[in-house]
Amino acid sequence: MTWRTVLAPVAGAVTAVAALGYAQAALPAQPLISDYALVPGGMLPVLVGTLALAAACLSLAYGLAAREPGRTAATRVLLLAGTAGLMLSAIFPTDPGMSDISTLTGEIHRWSAAVVFTALPVAGWSLARGRAAAVRWSAVKALSVTSGLTLGAYLAAHPAAFTSSLIGGGAYYGLLERGVVLAEIVLVLAMALACAPGRAAVRAEGARATGAPAQPESRQRLAA
Template identity: 65%
Template sequence: MTPRQSVWGTLLGTVVSACALAYAQVALPAQPLLSDYALVNGGLVPVLIGMLALAGACLCLAYGLAGADPARTAATRVLLLAGAAGLMMSAIFPTDPGSSQVGSLSGEIHRWSAAVVFTSLPVAGWTLVRGRAAMPLWNAVRAMSVASALTLAAYLAAHPATITSPLINGVAYYGPLERAVVLAEMVLIMVMALASAAERPAMANRTAPAKPTSETAGPEEERIAA
């Protein structure tokens, strides 16, 4: 897979995931959380496609970063692989019915796998952009990393399983907040791919050896040029 293919794979996987989950949202009966659509008739396939396609996008991005800047992006790639693994586990182990109670091993695995996904991707974006120059695409990665983390914090505070939910009437809006977290992290993944792709030509120009000119060339170079 070439660097360009890794970028296109990341973008395509994210778009396929968004379309699959949007189909479940529009075509199926309303559910509190996106993973709950897997429990209704006709919802398992789009939810599986959405989770696995986003996992593939994370893997493509990690592969592209490994080829572009392996030393600097090691932590980012580990977090992306953790996010991909969490998405796969969430797809394999469905959630339990209900918003706040987990009654099976499958539901418990699903909950913790989703927690890994939601937390690892914003941190991956932040580790990737750490120490980068203030360029537009890197600034977009910074902004989306912070936005994803803040939205996740609001979602966790509003979720009925938390002690803070009754204090802020979180049951009324924790579903939209979960969808906002998913959307923010999808955008983050795509921006990370675009930013890393835009930096590769600049890195290639910095590392390419300069050709000797007539002023700097030694006697041997001048003789060969003549």
């Protein structure tokens, strides 16, 4: 990936965090992030944040297609699924209330959000799986696992789940949802930074300096 294709998902992720932070700080407290779109002044930051993250996923998929078209096919499909889910959840707002979904738009929002929450952690794991040991890929794996575990806890704590009353989930399910969203935004950011350009060239130069044979470019890309 070139720096241009890396900076696009980074900018989208940063914008999404800023929009979420603005809604959290400036608007009346809401149980879930999507509920901010239902209060005065809340639609714009929710739309900006959601579409910025969608743009980040889309630009990351584009960059991966140019960098490793064969190896990252599954990752790109999952990123595009996340992009579609984010766009649908932005277009179709949620219904008011904690668990009672009674309209078609509310159902579309619910299931598109479910696609996003599940697709991005799997995309991160798919991208990092089988890579050479490096801090950046370990970070992507760790964030993927963190996102998945936090999502599981959120689903168990949501008032619509039968497990919610058993674990007192009504008191903190909104915090868990924010944790899932933040973890997945950071995951997209980490995926983009892990694919930053120049690493293969650095390894090749190091190999020449030590007299070790440099790997072919295709193997350097796979190790990266």
